[in-house]
Amino acid sequence: MTEPLFKVRGLKVALPDMTRKPPFGRVPLVEILKGLDFDLPRRSVTGIVGESGSGKSTLGRSLVRLIEPTHGTVKFDDNDITHLGEQRLAPLRRDLQMIFQDPMSSLNPRRTIGSIIAAPLKHNGLANVGERVAEALARVGLPQAFATRYRHELSGGQRQRVGIARALALSPKFVLADEIVSGLDVSTQAQILTLLERLADEMELTVAFISHDLSVVRRLCRQVIVMRMGQIVEAGPTDTLFAAPQHPYTRELIAAFPLPEIDPDWLASTPVEEKETQPPLGA
Amino acid sequence: MSTPCLEIESLSATLANGVRVLRSVSLTVEPGEVRALVGESGAGKSMIGKAVLGVLPPSIRVVEGRITLEGTDLGNLSPRASRALIGARTALIPQDPLTALNPSRRIGPQMTDRLVRILGWDSAKADRRIRKLLDDVRIREPDRVLRCYPHELSGGMRQRVLIAAAFAAEPRLIVADEPTTALDVTVQKQILRLIAELQREHGTAILFVTHDLGVVAKISQKVTVLYAGKVVEQADTAALFAAPQHAYTRALMAATPRYTDPMASLRPVDEAVLAGLSAEIATADRNWKPNTKGSGHD
Amino acid sequence: MVEARQLPRRANPRLWLAGGWLLAVLMAAIFAPLVAPHDPLAQDLMLERLPPFWVTGAEPGYWLGTDSLGRDLLSRLIYGGRIAFAVAFAAAIAACLTGSALGLVAGYFGGWADRIVSRIVDIWMAFPPVLFAILLVAVLGTGLSSVIIAIAVIDWTRFCRVVRAEAMSQARMDYVENARIAGFSRIDVMLREVLPNVLPTIVALLSLEMGIAVIVEAILSFVNLSISTDDPTWGGMIAEGRLSIHQAWWVLVFPLIMLILTVLSFSQFGEGLKSRFDPVLR
Numbered sequence: 092m093t094e095p096l097f098k099v100r101g102l103k104v105a106l107p108d109m110t111r112k113p114p115f116g117r118v119p120l121v122e123i124l125k126g127l128d129f130d131l132p133r134r135s136v137t138g139i140v141g142e143s144g145s146g147k148s149t150l151g152r153s154l155v156r157l158i159e160p161t162h163g164t165v166k167f168d169d170n171d172i173t174h175l176g177e178q179r180l181a182p183l184r185r186d187l188q189m190i191f192q193d194p195m196s197s198l199n200p201r202r203t204i205g206s207i208i209a210a211p212l213k214h215n216g217l218a219n220v221g222e223r224v225a226e227a228l229a230r231v232g233l234p235q236a237f238a239t240r241y242r243h244e245l246s247g248g249q250r251q252r253v254g255i256a257r258a259l260a261l262s263p264k265f266v267l268a269d270e271i272v273s274g275l276d277v278s279t280q281a282q283i284l285t286l287l288e289r290l291a292d293e294m295e296l297t298v299a300f301i302s303h304d305l306s307v308v309r310r311l312c313r314q315v316i317v318m319r320m321g322q323i324v325e326a327g328p329t330d331t332l333f334a335a336p337q338h339p340y341t342r343e344l345i346a347a348f349p350l351p352e353i354d355p356d357w358l359a360s361t362p363v364e365e366k367e368t369q370p371p372l373g374a
Numbered sequence: 375m376s377t378p379c380l381e382i383e384s385l386s387a388t389l390a391n392g393v394r395v396l397r398s399v400s401l402t403v404e405p406g407e408v409r410a411l412v413g414e415s416g417a418g419k420s421m422i423g424k425a426v427l428g429v430l431p432p433s434i435r436v437v438e439g440r441i442t443l444e445g446t447d448l449g450n451l452s453p454r455a456s457r458a459l460i461g462a463r464t465a466l467i468p469q470d471p472l473t474a475l476n477p478s479r480r481i482g483p484q485m486t487d488r489l490v491r492i493l494g495w496d497s498a499k500a501d502r503r504i505r506k507l508l509d510d511v512r513i514r515e516p517d518r519v520l521r522c523y524p525h526e527l528s529g530g531m532r533q534r535v536l537i538a539a540a541f542a543a544e545p546r547l548i549v550a551d552e553p554t555t556a557l558d559v560t561v562q563k564q565i566l567r568l569i570a571e572l573q574r575e576h577g578t579a580i581l582f583v584t585h586d587l588g589v590v591a592k593i594s595q596k597v598t599v600l601y602a603g604k605v606v607e608q609a610d611t612a613a614l615f616a617a618p619q620h621a622y623t624r625a626l627m628a629a630t631p632r633y634t635d636p637m638a639s640l641r642p643v644d645e646a647v648l649a650g651l652s653a654e655i656a657t658a659d660r661n662w663k664p665n666t667k668g669s670g671h672d
Numbered sequence: 673m674v675e676a677r678q679l680p681r682r683a684n685p686r687l688w689l690a691g692g693w694l695l696a697v698l699m700a701a702i703f704a705p706l707v708a709p710h711d712p713l714a715q716d717l718m719l720e721r722l723p724p725f726w727v728t729g730a731e732p733g734y735w736l737g738t739d740s741l742g743r744d745l746l747s748r749l750i751y752g753g754r755i756a757f758a759v760a761f762a763a764a765i766a767a768c769l770t771g772s773a774l775g776l777v778a779g780y781f782g783g784w785a786d787r788i789v790s791r792i793v794d795i796w797m798a799f800p801p802v803l804f805a806i807l808l809v810a811v812l813g814t815g816l817s818s819v820i821i822a823i824a825v826i827d828w829t830r831f832c833r834v835v836r837a838e839a840m841s842q843a844r845m846d847y848v849e850n851a852r853i854a855g856f857s858r859i860d861v862m863l864r865e866v867l868p869n870v871l872p873t874i875v876a877l878l879s880l881e882m883g884i885a886v887i888v889e890a891i892l893s894f895v896n897l898s899i900s901t902d903d904p905t906w907g908g909m910i911a912e913g914r915l916s917i918h919q920a921w922w923v924l925v926f927p928l929i930m931l932i933l934t935v936l937s938f939s940q941f942g943e944g945l946k947s948r949f950d951p952v953l954r
Contacts, residue, residue, distance in 0.1 A: 142558035276414035278643035306631035347559040349588030461855020474846040523951040
């Protein structure tokens with residue numbers, strides 16, 4: 092058994108809560124992640140699922156160290172990157188890439204697709220940038236002519252392909268994919284997922300795939316981490332987790348997913364009592 | 375047979391440059407039934423809802439067709455009379471529960487406003503009505519919620535408020551425009567159930583706009599599949615899921631994720647299917663002349 | 673996660689400090705005859721250029737000293753506040769009402785109403801404001817009312833532009849559309865759905881505009897185009913103080929401080945009010 096690429100122990104992240112900022116003095120912190128332990132095995136896609144506010148995006152961002160954890164350790168490839176400063180982190184950045192949720196806002200509108208993909212290559216001092224850009228475009232199934240186009244000339248699916256091309260141009264070890272298909276139509280969604288599935292396999296990538304959509308995760312991921320309110324509710328191999336979900340929340344999440352098939356009893360099978368308790372006024 | 379609640383006949387709309395965005399759409403919603411309008415972005419599904427409610431953006435012009443609301447052709451009415459009829463008989467459950475509520479007004483007045491000022495109810499009656507509906511959507515502390523500003527409520531709570539508001543004036547037809555798209559799945563399921571419950575109880579017809587075939591299967595009795603402003607297939611929902619007739623519908627179903635069958639779902643739509651549809655549409659557009667006898671409104 | 677954004681009202685020092693200063697100056701100005709220690713116009717050449725109270729050579733009773741004609745500075749500042757505030761309120765309110773009404777209509781209704789209003793605003797903005805003001809006063813003649821008219825005529829565009837932009841973005845909101853579907857008339861929707869959302873901005877702008885009006889009035893007084901030279905104005909005092917800066921710095925510095933503090937307070941007060949009355953920001 093090979094060592095996992097990521098080893099995360101006791102991960103806690105607290106972020107400043109700007110909504111409770113006093114006029115003077117320190118901003119109070121809210122704990123977003125409340126102590127997580129997990130490994131990400133090499134060359135495998137791991138799904139991180141949860142609903143809004145579960146902390147799944149914060150978790151992703153602490154893996155690629157866009158956020159510095161408050162407690163615990165994050166080990167990447169045997170390097171402790173938990174509190175590494177930008178300078179010590181720089182050589183590792185190549186291997187820690189990210190595909191964003193909204194390809195529209197993650198692509199600079201005033202630069203060509205070619206120069207967007209080339210930027211990280213140049214930054215890392217690689218030779219043959221032109222060739223590598225061409226290769227990256229080909230890899231995601233975009234014609235070479237796209238190198239001279241701009242963001243607004245592309246469809247949503249094409250933009251997401253560019254996002255993938257940019258992230259993979261450096262052949263990283265790890266890619267974080269944060270809700271990369273949630274803004275796309277089902278037909279485009281299917282194309283992007285098939286592409287990512289193929290590339291992860293070909294390039295032997297380790298992928299953390301963040302999503303709120305269980306069925307997408309079921310298709311793409313070998314193991315799943317289910318999160319809720321900053322904690323891991325359940326984790327395990329995808330097949331086992333779907334075949335016999337242990338935690339009631341996982342069962343609820345699976346049951347809430349509307350399958351495209353007729354089931355007259357489905358709606359009646361959910362309680363509609365007001366579950367989200369509102370914070371008391373003026374508390 | 376009874377008069378349909380909503381009848382759309384050969385509705386076409388164009389952008390300012392003459393490009394058609396709705397292509398001779400015809401569909402019917404019978405009283406008390408839920409008809410789903412499903413399609414991908416650009417299919418024109420929301421636009422049909424806006425056309426029915428008379429709130430198409432000014433850049434879009436209806437060039438042919440007829441919209442009939444409970445037997446009244448809206449095109450035969452003056453703009454004022456058509457507004458009044460739409461206001462009295464229809465309501466909207468919008469997509470984004472945050473932008474659909476006025477951020478600087480409290481929930482209570484926003485909900486009663488229409489009952490009191492348009493329908494002329496006295497405010498005590500309006501208040502009773504709103505409280506009854508808040509109870510129906512399982513809001514436990516109506517007093518507190520009515521005093522809240524929209525941003526003080528969670529997404530699910532806001533959508534409950536909007537559902538209650540939509541049913542409050544006993545509309546005959548509700549246009550639900552992707553009402554659960556912005557919500558988490560567990561909340562979505564609750565909201566769908568609430569809509570279905572109230573719909574059955576009040577006998578309201580719903581035109582349910584969505585991109586999600588899963589939601590279609592759970593909420594609707596009839597379904598219209600759209601592609602690029604054109605009706606691809608219409609059927610009873612059960613029949614459609616049992617045996618989709620059109621190649622595009624089949625492709626859409628195969629692309630829709632399904633955790634029960636991961637390998638058979640999420641199949642990219644076959645380019646040949648889309649090419650065939652596009653060719654069909656191009657031919658239809660070439661031969662199309664607006665039939666100006668019909669009367670669109672506004 | 674539950675969205676917990678309903679918060680206890682917290683003290684807003686910006687609002688209270690600025691508001692306190694403005695209230696103090698306003699009260700002093702209204703009750704100037706009771707508050708001012710001396711007649712602001714009384715000259716006494718025996719008492720010329722007395723320094724403020726903490727400098728040696730100060731005369732008791734003349735807290736901030738006197739100017740080159742022996743007039744009491746504090747009293748002149750208090751009386752100057754009357755004109756400053758009269759101009760601030762009248763001019764800013766007039767500019768606000770005109771500009772906001774036109775901006776609201778243009779932004780919400782769009783179409784030809786918007787085209788006409790926007791064109792006028794563009795033409796208006798082509799004139800440099802201070803030059804425009806001087807020109808207007810020169811035509812209307814000096815005096816309090818011409819200063820007020822000049823400021824209102826020039827600055828309504830500030831309200832118009834901002835309110836128009838806000839009303840435009842409001843007009844695209846779903847709740848505005850929903851109100852239309854419910855059957856409310858356009859005017860109704862504009863006043864009930866759009867205006868409340870634009871109001872916090874209008875209030876903040878109004879307060880800011882009062883500060884601007886105080887400055888414009890000071891500039892006009894400085895170039896001797898405001899009201900008759902006898903009445904004390906902060907701008908006029910600054911102009912006089914400039915001449916004796918080497919002999920008596922306080923004659924220049926006190927009116928300047930007064931002007932800066934007041935203008936600053938107006939803008940801070942406006943921002944404070946905005947965050948106080950905006951239910952989303954609060």
